[in-house]
Amino acid sequence: MTKTTIPYAETGYFSSFICDYIRQKDALQEFYHRYPSLENAQAQLSEKEACFSKATRETLVQSLQQQYKGVTTSQTTQDNISALAAPTTFTVTTGHQLNLFTGPLYFLYKIFSTINLSEALRKKYPDYHFVPVYWMATEDHDFEEINYFRTRGKKVAWEVAASGPVGRLSTEGLQELSTVLKKEFGSSDHARQLLRWFETGYVQHNTLADATRYIANELFKEYGLVIVDGDDTALKSVFTPYAKQELLEQTAFSEVSKTTERLTSLGYPEQVHPREINLFYIKNGLRERIVQREDDFFVMDTELRFTKEALVKELEDHPERFSPNALLRPLYQEVILPNLCYIGGGGELAYWLQLKAYFSTVSVPFPMLLLRNSVVLSSVKIADKLQKLEVDMKSLFLPQHALETQHTRKISSIDIDFSPQRKHLQEQFKALYSLAEQTDASFLGAVGAQEKKQLNGLDHLEKRLLKAQKRKLADELNRLTLLQDTLFPNGNLQERTVNFSEFYEAYGPQLFEVLKAQLDPLEEEFTVLAL
Template sequence: MPNHSLQYIKTGYFSKLICDYLAEKELLKPFYNRFPNLENFKHQLQEKQKNVTDDKRHLLAKRILFQYGDNPLSQATLSNIDLLKEKTTFTITTGHQLNLFTGPLYFLYKIYSTINLSEKLNSEYKTNHFVPVYWMATEDHDFEEINYFNLFGKKVSWGKNVSGAVGEITTEGLREVEKQLRKEFGESENAKKLISYFSKAYTKHKNLADATRYLANTLFQNHGLVIVDGNDPALKKCFIPYAEKELTENLSFKKVTETTKKLTDLGFSEQVHPREINLFYLKENLRERIIEQEGRFYINETALAFSKEEILKELHENPQRFSPNALLRPLYQEVILPNLCYIGGGGELAYWFQLKDYFNKVDVPFPILLLRNSVLLVPKILSGKLKKLNVSIESLFLQQHKLMTKHTREISTIEIDFSRQKEFLQKQFKDLYNIAKQTDVSFIGAVGAQEKKQLNGLDTLEKRLLKAQKRNLSNELDRLKTIQNELFPNQSLQERKLNFSEFYLEYGEDLMNILKENLDPLDLKFTVLEL
C-alpha cells in the first residue's frame, strides 16, 4: 500500500465548517483573511510587517531566550530566536496543551506541519525568514484534559489534585509514572530512549511548563523550533491596552457574539461561547474568571473584588495576573508574535472563525488559518493483511457496521442486492395503477398499499439474507474488524487516541523522519503513511 491521501470530506471525521473552508466556499470568506496558499503569504507578510515594532521584536527574542533557561539549544533554534529581531522575519505558529508526554499523536503532526511550512516559505521567499513556533498553553486550567495519555489500550495517568494554571503545576509524582512506563516499554534501545526523554523532562524539571519545553525542544530542536510561553510578565505588558478594552468595553463579547450569530445563521455550530469578560485572574494555585457586576469586578469562587479603578491599576502594575481565555488567547498571540499563519485542528480553527470581526475592530491583522496535517499510520503487516482481504484503506474510514455490510456484499457468492427485483416489482405495479385508473380509482389506494407491503417484504428478505451471509463469512469479517479496530481505536481517528511512544518503540527515529519527509502542510488532504 503506497503512501497516499484522500479528501477530508471523504473521511467522515471532519465538520462541515472545515470541509467548506477547505473547499473555499463563498459563504465562509467573510470569516477569514486569506486562504492558505503560497501566493497569499506574500500579501500576509506585507500586512503584518506594518503591525510589528522593532521594540516588540527585540523584547520577544529576549524573553524567549530567558524562558529557555539552561535548556541546550541547537544552532538552528538559536539562529531563529536571533532572527526574530529582524523586520524581515515572521513566524508560523501552532499551539497545544501541556499534555503528559505529548498526549495524542497529532501533537507531532502539528509541529511538523509548522516546521515544514516554515521551510517551504523560506524556500519560496528568499528575502524573508520564517520561524516555526510552538506556543505552549501554559495558562490552561483543565488538568483533567492533559494529565494522561493512552498506551496499549490503557490510560497512563498522573493522579494529582491541582488548581491554577497548568504550566505552574509541580512535576511531583511523575517518578511513579516513570516506573510504570519502564514496565510497559521494556528493555529495547528505543524503549531506553523514550524513558530517557520522559525522565529528563518530567523528573529533572520543577513544573509542567519547563518539562514540556524540554521535551519539545529535545524532539524538534534540530529543525529550529522556537517554543514560547505566553505566561510572561514582560510579554503581557504588550497586551495591557487590549485587556483594558476587555475590562471596560466588553469588546470581544460584542464583536464575537455578532460574528457567531452570522455563523450559526449559516447553519454552523458555535465552537466557543463568549463571556462578557474573556479574562481570568491568575495567581499561585488560582485561575478564575473575572466577573463584572454593577461596576465592581469579582474573581469567581474567591472573596477578591475590585473597583474599576482598582482593577485597571492591578492590570498596569501586575499584567501577569491577567490571563486570556480560549477566545482572547489568539489575539494575545498575534499581538506578541510577528505571525503570519496559525496551524491547528478542526476544533481550534472553528473558534478562530468567530474572531475575524473582533480582530478588525482592534486593528490586529488576522492570520492565515491552516488545518494541521492529519495522518493515519499503517504498519506494513496491516497493509499486507488488507491487500489479502482486497480492502482499500478508504473503506476503513466507514462506520464499522457499514464496513461490514459493504465487505459482505463484495465477497458474497450470493447476490444480496434486491434492487433488480424491486425495480421489476415497481414496473408490475405501474401497470396495476393504470388498470385501477381505468376501472375504479378507489382501487388506487389498495394497489399502493400492496406495493408498499411487497417492497417492505423484499427489504426484510434482503436484510435477513445479509445477516445470514455475515454469519457465514464471520471469520473474514472478524479479521477485517480487528484491523479497523487497531487503526481506528474506539472508532475514532488514530491520531486522537494513541501516543507517539507506541510507534516510536517499533520504529524509533525513523518515525520522526517519515513524518518530517511526508507531511505537506499545503496539500490540504488527509495523509495515509505506510510504516
C-alpha cells in the same frame, strides 16, 4: 514506506464546516482574511511587517531568552530566537495543551506541519526568515484533559489534585509513573530513550511548563522549533492595552456574537461561546472568570472584588494575573508574535473563524489559517493484508458496520442487492395504480399501502440475507475488522488516541524522519503512511 492520501471530506471524520473552508466555499470567505498558500504569504507578511513594532520584537526575544535559560537546545533554535529581533523575520505558529508526554499523536503532526511550512516559505521568500513556533497552552486549567496518554492500549495517568494554570503545576509525584513506564516501554534502545525523556522531563524539572518545554525541545530542536510560554509578565505587558479594552468595552463579546449569528444562519455550529469578559484572573492554584456586576468586577468563586479603577490598576501593575480564555488567546498570540499563519485542527480553526471581525475592530492583522496534517500510521504488513483482502485503505474510514456490509456484498457468492426485485415490484404496481384511478380514493390508498408493505418486506428479506452472509463469511470479516481496530482504536482516529511512544519504540528516529519528509502542510488531504 508507502504514502497514500484521501480527501478530508471522504474520511467521514471532518465537519462540513472545515470541509467547506478547505473548498473555499463562497459563503465562508468573509470569515477569513487570506487562504493559506505560499503566494498569499507575500501580502500577509507585508501587512504584518507594517504594524509589528521593533519594541515588541525586542520584548519577545528577551522573554524567550529568559524562558530558555538552562535549556540545552540547538544552534538553529538559538539563531531563530535571535532572528526574531529582525524586521524580516516572521513566524508560523501552532498551539497545543501540555498533555502528559505530548498526549495523542497529532501533536507531532501539528509541529511538523509548522516546521515544514516555515521551510517552504524560506525557499519561496529567501529575503525573509521564518521561524516555526509551538505555543504552549500553559494557562489552561482543564487538568483532566491533559493528565494522561495512551500507549499499547493502556491509559497512563497522572492522578493528583490540581487547580489553576496547568503550566504552573508541580511535577512532584510523576516519578512514580516511571516505574509503570519501564514495564510498558520495554528494554530496547528506543524504549530506554523514551524513558530517559520522560524521567528527565518530569523528574528533573519543577513545573509542567518546564517539563513540556524540555520534551518538545528534545524532540524538535534540530528543526529550529521555538517554544513560547504565554504565561509571561513581559509578554502580557505588551498585551495590556487589549486586555484593558476587553475589560472596559467588552469588544470581543459584541463582535464575535455578531459573527457567530452570521455563521449559524449559514447552518454552521458555534464552536466557542463568547463571554461578556473573556479574561481569567490567575494566581497559583487559581484561574477563574472575571465578571462585571453593575459598576464592579468580581472573580468567580472567590471573595475578590474590584472597582473599575482598581481593576485597571491591578492589570497595569500585575499583567501576569490576567489570562485570556480560548477565544481571546488568538489575539494575545498575534499581538506578541510576528505571525503569518496559525496551524491547528478542525476544532481550533472553527473558533478562529469566529474572530476575523473582532481582529479588524482592534486593528490586528488576522493570520492565514491552515488545517494541520492528519495521519494514520500503518505498516507494510497491514498494507499487504489489506491487499490480499482486496480492500483499499479508504474503506477503513467507514463505520465498522458499514465496512462489514460493504465487504460482505463484495465477496458474497450471492447477490445481496434486491434492487431488481424492487424495480419489478414497482412496475407491477403501476398497473394497479392505473386501475385504482378508475375507482374511488379508498382503493387508491389501499394499493399504496400494499406497495409500501411489500417493499418493506423486500427490505427486511435483504437485511436477513445480508446478516446470514455475514455469519457465513465471519472469518474473513473478523480479519478485516481486526485490521480496522488496529488502525482506528475504539472507532476513533489513531492520531487522537495513541501516543507517539508506541511508534517510536518500534521505529525510533526513523519515525520523525519519515514524518518530516512526507508531510506536506499544503497538500490538504488525509495522509496514510505504511512504515
